[in-house]
Amino acid sequence: MAGKDIILTTLRDAVLVVVVSAALALTVNGVREEGIELVASRAYEVFVPCPEPLGEVTPVAPDDPLIGAARTVLVDARGEEEYGQWHHTGSLHIGFDYLEPVPMESVKKLAGSGAAAVVVYGDGDDPDSGREMARELAGRGLRNVYYVEGGAGALKK
Amino acid sequence: MTRTFSILPILAFFLGTGLVLPLAGAQTPACDALTGEARSVARYLVSTEHPYDCCDETIEKCIKARPDCQLAVRLADFVCRRAAAGQDRTTIQRALQRRATSMMRPGRTVKTDLAKSPMVGCSKAGVKVVAYVCLRCPFCSKMVPELYREVTAGRLAGKVALHLRLFPIKSHTNSMEANLAVAAAASLGRMWEYLLLVYRHFDAFEVGRLAGWATEAGMGAAAFEGALTSAAVKKSLVASKKEGLRNGVVATPTLFINGRKYVGDLDVETLVDVIEEESEAVGR
Known part of the structure; x- marks a missing residue:
C-alpha cells in the first residue's frame, strides 16, 4: 500500500512539475515582445546560403619561435614539386587543393599528433594556400592553427 | 444615443x-x-x-x-x-x-575578371552583377534560375549584365565534379543551358548523369569529355575560386553589384528591387 502511495505521489508531483513548467513557459512566451509562434503561420526558411566551413586562424611572422617549438607541427601546404625543391626542416607535406577538401586521414593525423599548435605555410600568394589550408583545418575542428605570413618565400629568407 | x-x-x-x-x-x-x-x-x-x-x-x-x-x-x-x-x-x-x-556609394569595390565569366543579359547595361555560385548549393539552385529569368525575360531585362563565377564549396558532396562540368560547358560556350539543366535536376544529381545532361544541352559527348579532362578547364575553375577568396567570398551565393559586395536579403524580389535601384542610380 505504501509503495502504491509513493508511486501515486511521484506521478502527481511529476504531472504538477510539467503543468507548472508549461504554464510558466507559455506565460513568458506570451509576455515576450517577439514570442515564438505556437502554430507556424508561414513556411520555415529551409534554404540558406551555403558557407565554406572555415575557422578563425592567427597569422605568425616567419621568425616566430612557435614555428620551431617542440610541440608544433609545421605543415607545408604547397604542391609536391615545390615541396621537393625546398621545404622547412621537419615540415609535413599536405598539399592544399582549392577544389577538394583536405583528406580526412591528414586531418586525423594532425588531430592525433598531440601537437600544441599547427602552423601552416603555403605559397604566400593572394590568396595564400597556407592561410586557406589553416582556415580549412580550423573549420574542421582543429584548435590552435596558425599560418606563416608570406608563406614559404618569407620562411626561406 | x-x-x-x-x-x-x-x-x-x-x-x-x-x-x-x-x-x-x-x-x-x-x-x-x-x-x-x-x-x-x-x-x-x-x-x-x-x-x-x-x-x-x-x-x-x-x-x-x-x-x-x-x-x-x-x-x-x-x-x-x-x-x-x-x-x-x-x-x-x-x-x-x-x-x-x-x-551605399561609393563603397569598397572588388576586381573581377569579367572577360572570363560567362554573361547573360545586356552587356552594355550600367549595372554589372557578378554571382559566385556552387553547383551543389541548394540555395543557388533556387536563386540562380529565378534571377536568370528576371535578367533575360523579366523585370531586369535590358538593365543588367549578369556574370557568373564558380565557387565550389568543399563541404558539398560532388561539388568539384559538378562545378568542373559547368566549367567544361563554359569552355564550349554552353554554360547557361547546362547550368540551368544541372540545377533543374538538383535533387536527382549523380556524377554519372553529367555527360547525359551535356548531350541534352547540345554539346557533343566527345567534346564535353575532352573539356572535362582538360587541364585548362580545371585551371579556370581554380582561378575562379581563388578570385572569390581574394574578394572575400565565404559562402554561396555571393553577389557583387557594380563591384560592391551585396550582403542583403537574397530573395528574388529584393534582388530585382536593389538591381533596379542601382540601375536608377547609375542612370542619374
Missing part, C-alpha cells in the same frame, strides 16, 4: 485591424494591403527609419516631400513586404541595415 453606442464596436474593430489608420505617406501597393500587426510594424518603421540616399528625413516624410526620391518608395515597399510576411520589427531593421551597407 443607441446609434452612437452601436457604432463604437464597429469603429473599435476597424481601429484594431488598422483599416482606418492610414499608413501615412507610404502609398505603395504593398503597404496599402497591410492590416493588423503587420500594418503597425510597417507604420513604425516607415516613420522612424531613414533612406540611405537622396533624402535626410524619415521614409514616410521623404515620400511626401521628395517625390523624386524613388528610393523612399522602394524602402517603404521593402518594409511592407517583410511586414506582410510576418517579420518582426528587429528583423526588418536588420534587413534595412544590410541593404544600406550593400547599396
Whole structure:
C-alpha cells in the first residue's frame, strides 16, 4: 500500500512539475515582445546560403619561435614539386587543393599528433594556400592553427 | 444615443485591424494591403527609419516631400513586404541595415575578371552583377534560375549584365565534379543551358548523369569529355575560386553589384528591387 502511495505521489508531483513548467513557459512566451509562434503561420526558411566551413586562424611572422617549438607541427601546404625543391626542416607535406577538401586521414593525423599548435605555410600568394589550408583545418575542428605570413618565400629568407 | 453606442464596436474593430489608420505617406501597393500587426510594424518603421540616399528625413516624410526620391518608395515597399510576411520589427531593421551597407556609394569595390565569366543579359547595361555560385548549393539552385529569368525575360531585362563565377564549396558532396562540368560547358560556350539543366535536376544529381545532361544541352559527348579532362578547364575553375577568396567570398551565393559586395536579403524580389535601384542610380 505504501509503495502504491509513493508511486501515486511521484506521478502527481511529476504531472504538477510539467503543468507548472508549461504554464510558466507559455506565460513568458506570451509576455515576450517577439514570442515564438505556437502554430507556424508561414513556411520555415529551409534554404540558406551555403558557407565554406572555415575557422578563425592567427597569422605568425616567419621568425616566430612557435614555428620551431617542440610541440608544433609545421605543415607545408604547397604542391609536391615545390615541396621537393625546398621545404622547412621537419615540415609535413599536405598539399592544399582549392577544389577538394583536405583528406580526412591528414586531418586525423594532425588531430592525433598531440601537437600544441599547427602552423601552416603555403605559397604566400593572394590568396595564400597556407592561410586557406589553416582556415580549412580550423573549420574542421582543429584548435590552435596558425599560418606563416608570406608563406614559404618569407620562411626561406 | 443607441446609434452612437452601436457604432463604437464597429469603429473599435476597424481601429484594431488598422483599416482606418492610414499608413501615412507610404502609398505603395504593398503597404496599402497591410492590416493588423503587420500594418503597425510597417507604420513604425516607415516613420522612424531613414533612406540611405537622396533624402535626410524619415521614409514616410521623404515620400511626401521628395517625390523624386524613388528610393523612399522602394524602402517603404521593402518594409511592407517583410511586414506582410510576418517579420518582426528587429528583423526588418536588420534587413534595412544590410541593404544600406550593400547599396551605399561609393563603397569598397572588388576586381573581377569579367572577360572570363560567362554573361547573360545586356552587356552594355550600367549595372554589372557578378554571382559566385556552387553547383551543389541548394540555395543557388533556387536563386540562380529565378534571377536568370528576371535578367533575360523579366523585370531586369535590358538593365543588367549578369556574370557568373564558380565557387565550389568543399563541404558539398560532388561539388568539384559538378562545378568542373559547368566549367567544361563554359569552355564550349554552353554554360547557361547546362547550368540551368544541372540545377533543374538538383535533387536527382549523380556524377554519372553529367555527360547525359551535356548531350541534352547540345554539346557533343566527345567534346564535353575532352573539356572535362582538360587541364585548362580545371585551371579556370581554380582561378575562379581563388578570385572569390581574394574578394572575400565565404559562402554561396555571393553577389557583387557594380563591384560592391551585396550582403542583403537574397530573395528574388529584393534582388530585382536593389538591381533596379542601382540601375536608377547609375542612370542619374
